[in-house]
Amino acid sequence: MSYDKNNIFAKILRGELPCKKVYENEYVFSFHDIYPQKKIHILVIPKGEYIDFDDFINKALDKEILEFNRAVIYIVKMLKISNQENGYRLLSNIGKDGGQEVSHFHYHIFGGE
Ligand code: AMP
Numbered sequence: 033m034s035y036d037k038n039n040i041f042a043k044i045l046r047g048e049l050p051c052k053k054v055y056e057n058e059y060v061f062s063f064h065d066i067y068p069q070k071k072i073h074i075l076v077i078p079k080g081e082y083i084d085f086d087d088f089i090n091k092a093l094d095k096e097i098l099e100f101n102r103a104v105i106y107i108v109k110m111l112k113i114s115n116q117e118n119g120y121r122l123l124s125n126i127g128k129d130g131g132q133e134v135s136h137f138h139y140h141i142f143g144g145e
Contacts, residue, residue: 033135035081041136045079055110059096060103071144072111072120076104082137084126104139113143 036042043049044063051063054074065073078100082088089097104122108114120143125132 033083035083035087036135037081039136040134041075041077041138042081045077045136055103055107057099057103059099062103062107065140070121070142072113072142074107074111074141076100076107076139076141077136083135084130084132084137085124086126088137104141108141108143111141111143113141118143 040049044051045061051066053061053063055062059079060076061079062074062076065075067073078088078092078096080088080092080096082092088100092100105114108120109116113120120141123140123142124130124138125140
């Protein structure tokens, strides 16, 4: 399967669709999920074109993988839900049986309750 440049998150990255931005750096973009399942429900995506977790780990540069994971830690601290506070749930759906709807790799961060 090849990366679909017209997936929703690719459009958000290009600024073609609106979002409620939480954080951005050279490698990572983060925004509120449009249908939050918890008080805090944030999505974190790499700026590179990766379909899912496996694709990301297989194809991304070490620097991208490191910066992506560091961004998660930065964001949970920013939102005051880190392991030093009440904690959070980190999840990635992969493929059809994983329930992945948007084919641009993302982590869900759930917290706040
Ligand atoms: P997944 O099932 O892991 O692919 O999750 C996709 C997530 O993207 C779901 O939780 C959706 O609510 C969320 N979502 C879909 N469209 C948008 C959008 N335009 N802005 C923010 N989140 C979205």
